[in-house]
Amino acid sequence: MCRTLLLFLLLASPLRAAEIWVTNEKDNTISVIDIDRLEVTRTIPTGERPRGIAFSKDYSTVFICASDSDTVQVMNPETGKILHNLPSGEDPEQFVLHPDNRHLYIANEDDAITTVVDTETRRVVAQIDVGIEPEGMAVSPDGKTVVTTSETTNMAHWIDTGTQTIYANSLVDSRPRHAEFTDDGAELWVSSEIGGSVSVFDAATQAELAKITFAIDGVHPDRIQPVGFEFTADGAHAFVALGPANHLAVVNAKTFEVEDYILVGRRVWHMAFSPDKDLLFTTNGISGDVTVVDVAHRRAIKTIKVGRFPWGAALRP
Amino acid sequence: MKPLVTALAGLLVLAQGAWADLSVQAHYLQVETPRPPVLSNLDPVPDDLGRAGAALALIDNRTTGRFLGQQHDLTVVTVPQDGDPLAAARDALAASALLLVDAPAATLLAIADLPEAKGALLFNVGAEDTALRGPDCRANLFHTIPSLAMRADALMQFFVKRRWTKLALIEGTHPADLAFANALVRSATKFGLKIGAPKKWVFDADMRRNAAQEVPLFTQDLGEYDALLVADETGDFGRYIAYNTWIPRPVAGSEGLTPVAWSPVVEQWGAAQLQSRFQDSAGRPMQSRDYAAWAALRAIGEAVTRTGSNDPATLRAFLLSPDFELAGFKGSALTFRTWNGQLRQPIPLVQPRAMVAQAPLEGFLHQRGELDTLGLDLPEAACPAFAP
Numbered sequence: 001m002c003r004t005l006l007l008f009l010l011l012a013s014p015l016r017a018a019e020i021w022v023t024n025e026k027d028n029t030i031s032v033i034d035i036d037r038l039e040v041t042r043t044i045p046t047g048e049r050p051r052g053i054a055f056s057k058d059y060s061t062v063f064i065c066a067s068d069s070d071t072v073q074v075m076n077p078e079t080g081k082i083l084h085n086l087p088s089g090e091d092p093e094q095f096v097l098h099p100d101n102r103h104l105y106i107a108n109e110d111d112a113i114t115t116v117v118d119t120e121t122r123r124v125v126a127q128i129d130v131g132i133e134p135e136g137m138a139v140s141p142d143g144k145t146v147v148t149t150s151e152t153t154n155m156a157h158w159i160d161t162g163t164q165t166i167y168a169n170s171l172v173d174s175r176p177r178h179a180e181f182t183d184d185g186a187e188l189w190v191s192s193e194i195g196g197s198v199s200v201f202d203a204a205t206q207a208e209l210a211k212i213t214f215a216i217d218g219v220h221p222d223r224i225q226p227v228g229f230e231f232t233a234d235g236a237h238a239f240v241a242l243g244p245a246n247h248l249a250v251v252n253a254k255t256f257e258v259e260d261y262i263l264v265g266r267r268v269w270h271m272a273f274s275p276d277k278d279l280l281f282t283t284n285g286i287s288g289d290v291t292v293v294d295v296a297h298r299r300a301i302k303t304i305k306v307g308r309f310p311w312g313a314a315l316r317p
Numbered sequence: 318m319k320p321l322v323t324a325l326a327g328l329l330v331l332a333q334g335a336w337a338d339l340s341v342q343a344h345y346l347q348v349e350t351p352r353p354p355v356l357s358n359l360d361p362v363p364d365d366l367g368r369a370g371a372a373l374a375l376i377d378n379r380t381t382g383r384f385l386g387q388q389h390d391l392t393v394v395t396v397p398q399d400g401d402p403l404a405a406a407r408d409a410l411a412a413s414a415l416l417l418v419d420a421p422a423a424t425l426l427a428i429a430d431l432p433e434a435k436g437a438l439l440f441n442v443g444a445e446d447t448a449l450r451g452p453d454c455r456a457n458l459f460h461t462i463p464s465l466a467m468r469a470d471a472l473m474q475f476f477v478k479r480r481w482t483k484l485a486l487i488e489g490t491h492p493a494d495l496a497f498a499n500a501l502v503r504s505a506t507k508f509g510l511k512i513g514a515p516k517k518w519v520f521d522a523d524m525r526r527n528a529a530q531e532v533p534l535f536t537q538d539l540g541e542y543d544a545l546l547v548a549d550e551t552g553d554f555g556r557y558i559a560y561n562t563w564i565p566r567p568v569a570g571s572e573g574l575t576p577v578a579w580s581p582v583v584e585q586w587g588a589a590q591l592q593s594r595f596q597d598s599a600g601r602p603m604q605s606r607d608y609a610a611w612a613a614l615r616a617i618g619e620a621v622t623r624t625g626s627n628d629p630a631t632l633r634a635f636l637l638s639p640d641f642e643l644a645g646f647k648g649s650a651l652t653f654r655t656w657n658g659q660l661r662q663p664i665p666l667v668q669p670r671a672m673v674a675q676a677p678l679e680g681f682l683h684q685r686g687e688l689d690t691l692g693l694d695l696p697e698a699a700c701p702a703f704a705p
Contacts, residue, residue: 109590110590110593110594110597112380129383131380131381131384132376132377132380132381132594133587133590151587151590151644152377152380152381152644153377153380153381153384154381154619154622154644155381155384157384166384169384169385171622171623173642174642174643174644174650175587175644193644194642194644194649194650195642195650196650220686220687222648222649222650222686222687222688223649244648
């Protein structure tokens with residue numbers, strides 16, 4: 001009787017801690033990090049060359065760009081089983097889930113296309129011609145605009161999600177990699193890897209508000225290559241991964257000034273926050289690990305070994 | 318019927334003109350040169366070497382241009398061995414002031430010195446002669462293919478890093494072999510390495526049958542060395558040297574560990590994307606000359622995108638300004654040297670199956686930027702003609 005009750009309790013209450021899911025590009029796996037223990041607790045096989053990763057709004061499924069399998073995989077995060085594959089166009093690298101929790105906007109890196117997939121009917125709804133090597137994907141909080149950045153064309157393409165057409169193009173510095181709207185939807189930030197800058201746009205007018213650049217003592221400017229970034233809970237700061245400079249920059253989101261640099265692992269790429277955003281987890285491609293950063297104190301507190309070439313990161317609360 | 322066709326063509330031109338705000342016309346001039354026979358036919362030289370890189374860059378530029386109302390076009394002209402490259406260049410320059418040239422140094426200079434070329438922008442995508450970046454430089458001539466000096470310096474940095482300080486050298490008899498051998502010797506001096514007296518490869522036997530017997534004897538008197546350099550730029554005998562030397566030592570230069578502008582084994586820094594796009598478009602892997610042609614036309618495209626102009630003087634000024642940068646899939650932004658028009662670029666050191674290292678190697682410092690540790694630096698270039 002007692003044992004049954006215990007079993008019932010185990011099944012009913014999620015004793016599981018929050019997790020960070022990390023895609024390992026050259027291992028075809030996901031490393032699952034337990035946020036309480038700061039350890040890898042599971043390693044889950046995926047399709048070939050997993051990169052972009054995102055959970056559905058209710059966290060019941062997880063979407064994974066399996067780039068070299070030319071598909072987006074839909075996985076049950078409890079079991080790690082692949083439920084089905086979505087048509088994604090060729091070489092999907094990165095995507096965003098629309099606030100409607102239904103449409104995925106996928107950058108097809110080899111095809112200069114952004115593909116829109118309905119995750120319920122599992123059909124391609126639209127394909128939009130964008131620049132060469134699309135990568136960064138962002139969606140405005142109101143869902144009206146999706147932005148794709150293209151690495152070789154050096155543009156942010158503003159897509160109207162009502163008509164699935166481009167309504168504006170903004171030139172940025174060389175090799176734009178990542179884009180994010182601020183939480184209030186007022187600004188779009190775009191990082192440029194080779195240009196070494198982050199451009200900030202007024203989302204309403206597409207006018208450039210600022211261009212943020214970085215300088216670290218003892219690191220050559222060529223090595224400073226901004227890639228992934230995330231905003232803090234209060235929206236006051238952005239943490240920007242600087243790739244082979246092996247540092248995160250802490251940027252004041254109001255003044256656009258860089259306040260701090262934090263040493264992390266090698267070729268830092270993308271990142272994800274813990275549920276209350278007090279910890280930040282960065283993927284370090286070359287060192288094959290994840291750095292845990294104490295957000296309040298702005299310092300690295302732990303390094304966690306994961307698979308080969310960790311790329312994307314997503315929170316499962 | 319004929320007048321109708323003409324009228325239609327006229328309409329099409331008009332329609333296109335109305336649609337495109339800015340038209341960018343470039344020409345690619347490929348001057349065919351005789352290739353000396355080589356011992357093995359394992360690696361034929363593709364007919365579209367270089368050209369195929371420009372074709373890919375055109376696709377890239379057109380995609381960008383589509384969003385900006387800029388129309389990019391490229392006309393490819395191939396001059397046969399008995400053809401007249403100067404006449405072809407005059408025709409091209411009459412149609413466009415942007416010219417990519419794949420030709421030997423002497424022909425290239427003759428083209429750059431044409432009265433029609435004054436004020437035009439020429440891009441050298443094939444000639445590696447270091448002198449073109451020095452005393453033989455021209456104000457209207459940019460270079461996207463690395464010089465022999467850049468390639469040699471890249472290799473020497475690797476030897477310094479590995480402390481392979483004693484080198485031996487085998488050179489072929491073709492002018493290109495000698496030029497590369499000279500570059501290696503000059504670079505070894507620059508980096509404080511020792512090269513023994515070069516040994517000339519003069520055999521005329523078929524080495525596919527005899528290499529195992531001949532090469533050990535041939536290399537027996539080279540003495541003690543850490544690495545064996547091979548200057549065989551036509552790809553003739555070099556492939557038979559490795560594993561057949563008298564003492565077991567690595568081979569580098571034109572064979573073995575090779576300094577290149579590009580190779581199919583380059584895969585970092587997003588290079589895999591460029592490789593697969595090139596493979597899709599050309600149907601074969603991308604080589605150094607393809608990369609140089611790609612970089613030249615992309616540099617033009619980038620300058621047009623950022624300036625909104627197709628005027629050669631405006632483009633030249635922008636290409637040499639601090640605002641210009643080209644994302645070249647080699648990990649750092651590519652820019653042009655203001656003193657000789659050479660495209661600064663990292664040099665991958667590759668073996669056939671993988672990239673071994675990429676120069677500039679860590680630890681080689683320079684007051685302007687580490688890329689300037691490769692090739693002719695400002696004080697040594699001696700190229701007053703290029704200065705704006």
